[in-house]
Amino acid sequence: MSTKEKTETCNTKKFTELFSQLSYSSDDEQREKIEEMNEVMGKMNKEEFMSVFTKDLSNRMKEMTDEKILSMENAILLLKHVGYCQTLKCFYDFAFKDSFLSDRFQEMIIEEKMMKEEKDEKLLVDLCECYLLLNRWPSSEMSSIIVPCLLKVALKREESEESQKEVEMALLALSNFWSDKVPKELWINEFKEIFQYHKEHHNLTRIAYQSAWKFFLSRTHFDHSLEHVIVNEVHFEREAIRELEELAKWMNWKKKEEEMSKKESKEVLIIGRWLCALGIFFRLFRFWKEEFAELIGSVANVCRTARENYKEISNWCIFVFEAAAGSRDATIEDLLESGAIDAIFEEIHKPTMDDRITNKILNFFMSISRKAKEKKRDEMEEVKRKEAKRKVFEMMEEEGIEDDVIGRYCNIIEGARYFEPLSKCLEDYFAYC
Structure with a gap:
């Protein structure tokens, strides 16, 4: 058994032991054990969480x-951290959504909202945060309560550390919201205000700011009219470039993941969340701006520096490149100048690559090949296309990419280990055809 597997076994065993001890512990002892469980959760990966x-x-x-063995206050303390860890690390499961506990939370949220007197606002916020962190597809009724409740917290302007943490948790929960149940009129002006105030006062934590953007970006899945607002009013691409460059500048990329401090570990997670948001951005947006190539360039820089010690980060970069290449108006010149093609060429030479990354890279090559073959009506654009096609062809020859592409393609098709549709025609992966 490897050291990593032993650590994973240790984490899950420790969590299970502590949870079983809650049944015969006092209220104060339960809080202490939950704090220990929260520490263990911070070290868990997706597979451990799911188990x-x-x-x-x-x-x-x-x-x-129900049996008063565990107070609701302590249950919320544990569940909120479960949701925090899962959402921060960008993975989701249905364990809570399909449980009786989820039904109980819904009842409590509605009951608390309906109360006219002696309403416990803190309890309502805690319940809403827990529910949304663990269930990103709430019903219309739940959405109409949860989103306004958490927006009220997110708009706080106090500069205290406690207030910042409250705002961070509310925005992190909202970043998990993936539903069309709330019309933009109920939130768009509030988020514009959040962005503008942060630009002037820098009041948000990095997690809070990234979470606000993730909520906004995910809305374009349901309303494409928001694309204009995102790039022409709140200027997402500028903010993403600045945040990625600042985060990358302060990271010690030569350190291995297990050697990082707690602060550095959190910054790696934030970089991962920005890359996750960028994957959404390029997959959903239907037009292209010149500034996007600069944004891809920032991702390429992160990919190069993270490749040696931070595989998960470099993998997220590949997802972004694949999404950007699939964008209708992205040109080969953009992908060349940004360094995305170079980064993909370097990645495909690696001897170990999982099937999902292989699939993304093959899709990237299909997009490049398609763009290289699309003749332009404008004479100048056609000249640019031919020159870019020539450059890619020469790079593929010089780097010996063809054999790698064919080998990866054969392995993944023969094993039927692909996650998205792939062409059965090998010519579709090469720009020189």
């Missing part, structure tokens, strides 16, 4: 709160 945070565990927590 311990199951539907059965959620249902058991519901039983424990």
